[in-house]
Amino acid sequence: MVRKIAFLIGLGFIAVLVIGLVSTVIGAIRTPPPESAGHEFHLEPRPASFASDGAFGKWDRAQLQRGFQVYKEVCAGCHSMRLVSFRDLEQIGYNEPEVKAIATQWPVEQPSVNQETGEPATRKNLPSDRFPSPYANEVAARAANNNALPPDLSLMVKARDDGSDYIYSLLTGYRPQAGYKNEDGKELLKEFPDAKTTQGLHFNPYYANLNIAMPPPLTSSGQVTYSDGTNATVDQMAKDVSAFLTWSAEPNLERRHAAGLAAVLFIAIFCFLAYGAYKNVWADVKH
Template sequence: MVRPIAMLAGLGFVGILLYSLIMGAVSFISEPPAKTVEHEFHLHPKEVHFASDGPLGKFDRQQLQRGFQVYKEVCAACHSLHQVAFRDFKDLGFSEAEVKAIAKGWATETPSVNPETGEPATRKSTPADKIPSPYANEVAARAANNNALPPDLSLMAKARHDGGAYIYSLLTGYTDQKGFKNHAGQELLKEFPDAKTPDSLHFNPYFANLNIAMPPPLAADGQVTYADGTVATKDQMAKDVAAFLIWSAEPKLEARHQTGVAVIIFLLIATTLAWFSYRNIWAGIKH
């Protein structure tokens, strides 16, 4: 008696699911969802190549140093890098003395405690310290940025789809909303007249909701002066800092690539040896 009731209950449940599926499909076809401005005008990241791309990719140390310079002189005023310590900059090709000088001369000092009074204090950073935040806390960060909270950039290249390409596209994607068209040739303000960007925000089609609180950080060519003589165009600076943030998100990327190649070679050799062993063991046996 219990089994037939359970079967009927299961059939009833399946029937309800099928009914819901069919009705949902009919509703979607007859009344398709309204198009949104984000769906129609949000652009996919631009195509850009980095030396670290691909299974055999390696970091370009000179580019990483240039990207660090852009971060230090432009981005560090608002964005933290909590997961990176000063000593990690040795991986960029800096010497130990240079790392100590970078830490000591950092614009924001490291939070500390006065050993005599126990009161909060600050001190010069050392190579063992993490990169200090430019703000004392979230309240101070929001107060300085019109209530917007600048995100930490340590893992930004891993936290966003297309990583470095997204960062590069965002930095170079600021444009005038008036007259902006998507890939289909539709003009934004003609299709969505009420989608005008508020005065406190900035239009960027590579940002999720098209309007971002951060003003264009790379405002003009030559904003930084590269030590290696590279011409600091906006495009070059954006690509360099994107490469630096790819490194900050995955500093062991080269080691992972090398390990992957070694594992593949090992598996190929092991497979070959296993095949010859199989042939040798079963060589005298006829099928």
């Protein structure tokens, strides 16, 4: 009798789960979520294929250091990374003296106050400091960029769909607008007839409305000289800085993957032990 009641309770529980799943699927089909503004135009990002991809992905620290070099020499003049500290660079393979040297030699110093006069001043960066913004404030940033505000890059990978691939595709996607064709051979402006061009903007088929204020940051091979001797092509630099920004957005990725693997192993062992306990408890019961 007890077994029948337990069976009915379990059956009811399963029925509730199935009903909930089916209703959720039907609701998603009938009322799909609205697409974001980023889907109005643009091509889908091209896959960059990083070592960190997948459930067992790990950081390629040599690539992260190259990406940091690209950020430092190309991107840092306009874009801040206000959520990243210099000492965080130890996670990508730099040692403590190297981090201290990077902080001290950073071209932008930390804002400070002269203790004697109370006037605004600056001081050398410390490893505990976060990357300073290249501009004093938003007004200065817009004034230097034709009224466009360069976004902070700390969490940019998380702020965009397919963030890592999006950044890679965007950096390598600048094209002359006239006659440009996508991967299917279709002229882009015929595929998106509502697209409009604006003087002073740059055509990029991976950007939301095809026109972006940022000029091409990576313009030629050898723009950065890698310390490890890697050939600095535009494609390589774009991949490396995209990998670095992926790390800045999720520095705990390796620990998260390890914790997930440990959780799966724990669940597998628990299921095995639970099945063994079930067989032992009901071993003497006749069917």
